[in-house]
Amino acid sequence: MSRAVLFDFSGTLFDDTSVLTGARLAARCARRDVRLTMATANAFLAAMQSTVDSPAGRSALRGADGDSGTHRARWTALAESVPGAGPAIAAAYYDCVTDVRAWLPYPDTAATLGALRRAGVPVAVVSNTGWDISGSFSEAGLAGLVDAFVLSCDLGLEKPDPRLFETACQKLGVQPADALMVGDDPVRDGGAAAAGVPVYLLPRDRAGDRPRGLSAVLRLVGVEGVA
Structure with a gap:
């Protein structure tokens, strides 16, 4: 069972299909x-x-x-x-x-992050981005459910560089083998495997008004149904 979860941002926790109108x-x-x-x-x-x-x-x-x-x-x-x-x-x-208010979480993001928090499973967001995405979590009332943000623009590195995932594990105080990376890009997010982090990839088909399928993450880490 994983002791920590690393999430991608765009297309994984937050909708990337309706930001630009x-x-x-x-x-x-x-x-x-x-x-x-x-x-x-x-x-x-x-x-x-x-x-x-x-x-x-x-x-x-x-x-x-x-x-x-x-x-x-x-x-x-x-x-x-x-x-x-x-x-x-x-x-x-x-x-x-880059408007933090325009980025909206998927319908099952809050419930998933909340369940992980209640189960004591720390969470990091690992993202290729050019701006501080933590504001979107604050706007959505989710800031308290993320323990660390590991952003490419802060480190001068981009996924799939394994050092991003290693940094996230260090921030959460876990070994790579004890974490799970969740994303939607087999190349960028799949780079976690080179750091020794198991990877779970979500389907590429998505829409902001539908759950992203994040409940599967809870089953993988053994905290499904945590109240």
């Missing part, structure tokens, strides 16, 4: 004195997402999670490369990406 982009642009119709905001958002998700975009973002300044610079540069998107719209787009 045309309405949020338009609102962020308005704060920067740029007025967009909803149709224009949606068009910009679609173009920016397509650019970020393209092979060239993914190549440009390689290594960006290791430093907050680099993360911001590369994401905004990609957004600004979209025709018609100047610095203000690109900055508004990045505001949306």
Whole structure:
């Protein structure tokens, strides 16, 4: 039975499918004195997402999670490369990406973290990210259920580097073999295996309004049904 659990953030505990919307982009642009119709905001958002998700975009973002300044610079540069998107719209787009209030937990996140807390199983969040995601846990009332945050931008390392998982285990005071890594990416999260941490991968199919299947984690660590 595992004595600690390491969780990925995006797509594992928090929904990554509904953070970016045309309405949020338009609102962020308005704060920067740029007025967009909803149709224009949606068009910009679609173009920016397509650019970020393209092979060239993914190549440009390689290594960006290791430093907050680099993360911001590369994401905004990609957004600004979209025709018609100047610095203000690109900055508004990045505001949306990193808005801690826009990231929402899956329906079964709170119950899972709560059960682990009541069972005395410590939890760490291990994430490739360019900003402090702990604010999203605070906004969702979950900050007290996480013992440690191990973020790539703080350490200058990115998953699958095993040192991230080793650091998380050290923070929780457990040996790697006594922890369980839970994520959704076989490469990045699967890197925990190189550190000696067993890995449980969630299905890639997900939606923010459905439970993520985290109850399986409770069964794996033997705390299912803890009241």
